[in-house]
Amino acid sequence: SEEQPATISLAVIPGDGIGPEVTAEAVKVLEKATAAGSVTFELTEYELGAEHWLATGETLPDATLEAIKQHDAILFGAVGAAPGDTAIPSGLIERELLLKLRFSLDHYVNLRPSRLYPGVESPLGNPGEVDFIVVREGTEGPYAGNGGVLREGTPQEIATEVSLNTAHGVERVVRDAFRRASARPRRKLTLVHKHNVLVNAGRLWKRTVEKVAEEFPEVTHDYLHVDAATIFMVSDPSRFDVIVTDNLFGDIITDLAAAITGGIGLAASGNLNMDRTYPSMFEPVHGSAPDIAGQQKADPTAAILSAALMLRHLGFEAEAGRVEDAVAADIAARTGARRSTAEVGDAIAAAVS
Amino acid sequence: SEEQPATISLAVIPGDGIGPEVTAEAVKVLEKATAAGSVTFELTEYELGAEHWLATGETLPDATLEAIKQHDAILFGAVGAAPGDTAIPSGLIERELLLKLRFSLDHYVNLRPSRLYPGVESPLGNPGEVDFIVVREGTEGPYAGNGGVLREGTPQEIATEVSLNTAHGVERVVRDAFRRASARPRRKLTLVHKHNVLVNAGRLWKRTVEKVAEEFPEVTHDYLHVDAATIFMVSDPSRFDVIVTDNLFGDIITDLAAAITGGIGLAASGNLNMDRTYPSMFEPVHGSAPDIAGQQKADPTAAILSAALMLRHLGFEAEAGRVEDAVAADIAARTGARRSTAEVGDAIAAAVS
Ligand SMILES: CC(C)[C@H](C(=O)O)[C@@H](O)C(=O)O
Ligand SMILES: CC(C)[C@H](C(=O)O)[C@@H](O)C(=O)O
DSSP: OTTSOSEEEEEEEEESTTHHHHHHHHHHHHHHHTTTTTOEEEEEEOOOSHHHHHHHSOSSOHHHHHHHHTSSEEEEEEOOOOTTOOSSOTTHHIIIIIIHHHHHTTOOEEEEEEEOOTTOOOSBSSOOOOEEEEEEEOSSEEEEEEEEEESTTSTTOEEEEEEEEEHHHHHHHHHHHHHHHHTSSSOEEEEEEOTTTSHHHHHHHHHHHHHHHTTOTTOEEEEEEHHHHHHHHHHOGGGOSEEEEOHHHHHHHHHHHHHHTTOTTSOEEEEEOTTOSSOEEEEESSOOOGGGTTTTOSOTHHHHHHHHHHHHHTTOHHHHHHHHHHHHHHHHTOOSOOOOHHHHHHHHHHHOO | OTTSOSEEEEEEEEESTTHHHHHHHHHHHHHHHTTTTTOEEEEEEOOOSHHHHHHHSOSSOHHHHHHHHTSSEEEEEEOOOOTTOOSSOTTHHIIIIIIHHHHHTTOOEEEEEEEOOTTOOOSBSSOOOOEEEEEEEOSSEEEEEEOOEESTTSTTOEEEEEEEEEHHHHHHHHHHHHHHHHTSSSOEEEEEEOTTTSHHHHHHHHHHHHHHHTTOTTOEEEEEEHHHHHHHHHHOGGGOSEEEEOHHHHHHHHHHHHHHTTOTTSOEEEEEOTTOSSOEEEEESSOOOGGGTTTTOSOTHHHHHHHHHHHHHTTOHHHHHHHHHHHHHHHHHOOSOOOOHHHHHHHHHHHOO
C-alpha cells in the first residue's frame, strides 16, 4: 500500500490488571511481524486506567486525549477496577476512559471477528465451521450516556436510559458492514435488532439496511431479533457471515460469540474510525481480570489478534496475515499444558514467518 | 389450598400459527390432571391475533380486555404474523395484543424456568445440571413504548428509545425473585444488568437488590453484566439458580436459556401478577411459527409446561407436579421418531398419574 507512511506512530494504553501483560506480548509479535522493515512502529505509552485514577484522580485529561489524537493508531490493553473495589465509582473508568475514547475518536465501527480456530474447544457439542464478523455500532444507541434519575433513593424514584439513534450513525455503520460482506465469500449480512418492540430505532435500522442493500445487490441480507440471534448463535452459528447491530446488542452477542469460539481469551476487536479523522483503537474483548493480574496467567492471544486487526486496518495485509497464521499454528499445537503469558507471546512471535 | 375456588374461570387465547394446536394439547393435559375433581376449569375462548386483526382490524378492544380481566387466569398460545407478511404492520400484534395484555394486567413477574430434562439434547457439549429460573421484569424498562422519531426518513433523522425504570417496578420484582430464591435449595440470586454503561437504571437495580437482600439473609446474591451472563450461560449454566433482570435483558437471556436446554419447543413461561389484582397469563416462550402452522408438527410441550406453571400459580401444586412428571417421563422416552402435536399431547395426558 504505497501511501502508507514507513513509520507508524502508535499510542499504547496498557491499562489495568492483565492489560500490561497481554499488551507487551502484542507489541512483541507486532515488532517481529514487521521486522523485515516494511514499517516501523514508534511507541508512546500512556498511563491510564483504574490505577492511574487512584493515583491522580484523572481518567482521560483533555491534553492526553489531544495527544492521543495525534497518533496513527492505538493499542489498548484492558481497564477497569476489581469487581469488589469500592474506592472507584462503578463503571467510571469504563465510561470516562474506554467509552470516552470510542466516542471522542468517532469509532463508529466496532469490529469483532468470531472464528473457531481448528484445535480450539467450543462449549458447543457440534459447532460446525464458525467464521463470522460482528459490526457493532460504536458511537450511539443506549451507550450515548443519555438518561437520568428523579427522586433518587425514594420509593418514587424513576430512572431512564435513552437510546439515541441517528440516520447518520446508522447509515455509515450499515454501509461499512455491507462493504465487508461484499468482500467475503458468502456475501451475507444479518441485521440484529428488536424492531417489534424498539419500534423507533428498529424502523430506522431496518429502513437503512433496505436502502443501503440496493448499493450491494451481490449481498443477501436477512433479519433476526436479538433474542432469536442468541438461539442461532448456539444452535447454528455457521449461519452467520456478517452481523450488523447496535451498540448494546453488539456488546451482548459478541461476548456470546466469543464464548462459543473458545472464550474471550481469543476474541479480538477493532474500534474503527473508517473516515480516518482520528486514530482507530485495537483491544482484546476481555477485561482487566484483576484476579489473575501480574501472574503471567493471562492468554495474550486476543491482544495479539487485535494487533493483527490493526496491521490490516493500516494497510499491512501481508503482515496481518502472518500474525494470524502464527496464531492459528500456535493454537493448533496447544496441548493444554500451562504456559505463561510471555511464553505464549514468544511462541507466536517465533511462529511469525 | 383451602381458599381456592373449586371452579377456575379460564380465558383461552389460542392466537395464530401453531398457537391453536399447542393450546389444544395444553387444555387436554390440564383436564386430565384435574379430572379427579380437585378443580374444574371453565373455558372461554377469545379469538385474537394476526388473523383476527386481518379480519376485523381489532387487536385488543377495550371490552375484550375488560372481559379477560374477569377470569382467574389466561392460557395464551402464540401470536404474530408470518415474517414476510406485509399486510400487518411489523410488531403490531406483539405490541397491541401480547405486550398490551402484559402491561394492562400488570404482569410484573415474567417467570421463565430453564431446566435441562434428562434425555433432552443440549447444543452444549457438556452442559452439566441446568435448573434455574429467570425472573424477568414484565411491565417497564425498554418495553415501556417510550421514545420517538424526529425528521423520519431524512438524513437528519433521530430515533429514540427510552427505558423507564421505577423504584416501585424494580423493587416488587426483585423481592419476588428473592422469595423464589429463598424457597429453592441453592438459595442464590444473580442480578443481570449492565450498570457500568446504563448507570441510571443500573444504580436503581443494584441498590434495590442490596436493600431487599437484607430481608433475605439466607439468600446469597451476586451480579453479572448481561454480556458476561451470556458467556456463563454456555460455559457454566449450572452456576445459575435464580436470575433477576430487566425486561429486555430477560427477553434475550431467556431465549438463550431455552436454546441450551433443548430449544424453545420446551420453554414455558408465566406472566404473573403476584398481587392478583388481575389474572396471570401462561404462554410458551416460542412464537407462532407460521411456517409449520396447521400441520401438527409443533411440539406442544412448552404450552403444556406453561399450563403446569398455571396450576402451581393457582395453588394446585400436586396437579402441577403431576403434569411436570408426565412431561419428564415423556421426554425421557422420546426416541426421535416424529409424532404429531396431538400424539405428544395424548402421550403426556396418558402419563399424568
Ligand atoms: C467495559 C464495557 C464498557 C465494554 C462495553 O460495554 O462496550 C465491554 O463490555 C466491551 O464489550 O468492550
Ligand atoms: C413477541 C415479543 C414481543 C416477546 C418479547 O419480546 O417479550 C417475545 O420475544 C417473548 O419473549 O415473549
